[in-house]
Amino acid sequence: MIEVENLTKDYGTVVAVKDLSFRVGKGEVVGFLGPNGAGKSTTLRILAGFLGSTQGRITVNGFDIEQRPIEARSSIGYMPEASPLYPEMRVREYLGFRAQLKKVPRAKRADSVGRAMRQAAVTEMADTLILHLSKGYRQRVGLADALVAGPPLLILDEPTAGLDPNQIREVRSLIRDLGKDHTILLSTHILSEVESTCDRAIVIDRGRLVAEGAIEQLRAQRHSNVVRIVVRDAAAVADAALEQVEGVDDIDEAEGRDSEDGQRVLLITLKDGAVHGDVIQAAVSALEAAGVGVREAAPEKATLEDVFAQLTRAEEHEG
């Protein structure tokens, strides 16, 4: 559905995207993941035809976006970041305008608008001025706009940015529903968003492709190679017991974190290839055998930054 080859975008002072290549197949829901400023929005804007690329070739639905921009754009429902709308229009009017702009035939326009409003759950606001809508509704009107012409491909730039937790849940479930009959590329800087909505992720950082793969792989990356164990105060004994456990590389004590009530937080770094579950089980038995009370034991969850750091390091190893 989308093919990007060697895409580079040079703003003159900054290179926002550098030699980026990826594909999105028909029917896939793909998360475009990266920290702020990684070049996500720039890439999506180029795909949507808002910005030109410095180098590279992009085809959308089989149409080269430079050679046949109108056809390419007709196959995309694009929702820009923060979905800017005209405040002086009513929701129905706005969507009608967008449908006309996207060449929905006059006879089908009212139906398309009605369907898009139902899909995005904004029907009850059909006759409200956009000016008076809350952020959540505006976001959904933006989504309805992307859907109104019934395009096969949706490109959503940070669809949940600025929403409250309930709205985020709603939008995510909506995206999952839409994913059944659309190809979707959505960008986010939140790892869990990709986990909850996408089949596959493309990770970029500083304009370069860092990793690409199924969510399971990403999920595996998500657990760092650190296990966190909280024990009752018994410093020397605990350390000695843990050092004997197979797969343990190093033991650190987390200072100043949860260390009240005579508890200690130990961070155990695993050897390469060691499995979290096995080490935790072995460590807990070893500690129990040594008479140390265990309060908690769990893989330390990696932050997005950690995952990026790991992915970037992995890239360097391979390169």
Next chain:
Amino acid sequence: MTGFFAIYRREMLSLWVSPLAWVLTFVFLLLQGASFAWMVSHFGNMTDLSIDRGPVQAYFGQSIFLIVTLLLICPALTMRLFAEERRSGTIEALLTAPVTPAGVVVGKYAATLTTYVLMWAPTLLYIVILRNTGHVDWLVVAASYVGVLGTGASYLSVGLLMSAMTRSQLLAFLLTSLVVFGLFIIGVGEYIFEPGPFREICAHVSVLTQMEEFSKGVVDARRLVYFATMIVLPLFITSRVVESWRWG
């Protein structure tokens, strides 16, 4: 020209649901009405009128009110067209739809031009009133309206270009006023320079000279070419500017 009708409709709606067009029409008709009333009372005291020196000629051809109102109305009509879309970010949704720059530019332009024509429409009543008290040459009236339309259309085209040059509506307004006023000042050069090419150029550009001719029923092809240039060139540059945003 893909996208023309949708954009035209939206711009018309957006102009007339906001107070802007109504306020401008009100101010415009107030000024024009005052100008016309003043002309009529002036001519009402004259006993002898020559054929090409009547109230119609004075109203369209010799009134500074015309340029003053256009100086206010045209930049105000065009200032928000692109500046507002770029400031609020809606331009991104607009340009990622299957539209061409030409469709966007001409659609927006046509909407302001229609609005401009609608603002002038009530002034036809002035002529109807005049006819009730005397003779009116409708061809002269038609020529005058050609002049009014051409002048306004060229200012609106410049205004659209200026709106595409900046994200600030105020700046777009001021830049357009500056160009319109600049053209007027160049026109004044006709009365300053010695006869020669400079004076010719000034006379050619002068809105006062143009309107004086049209108000006498003279439709000169050179004037029409001037209007066409002043409309098409800024529109063309605007569509190139819109295209250039992709490389920003």
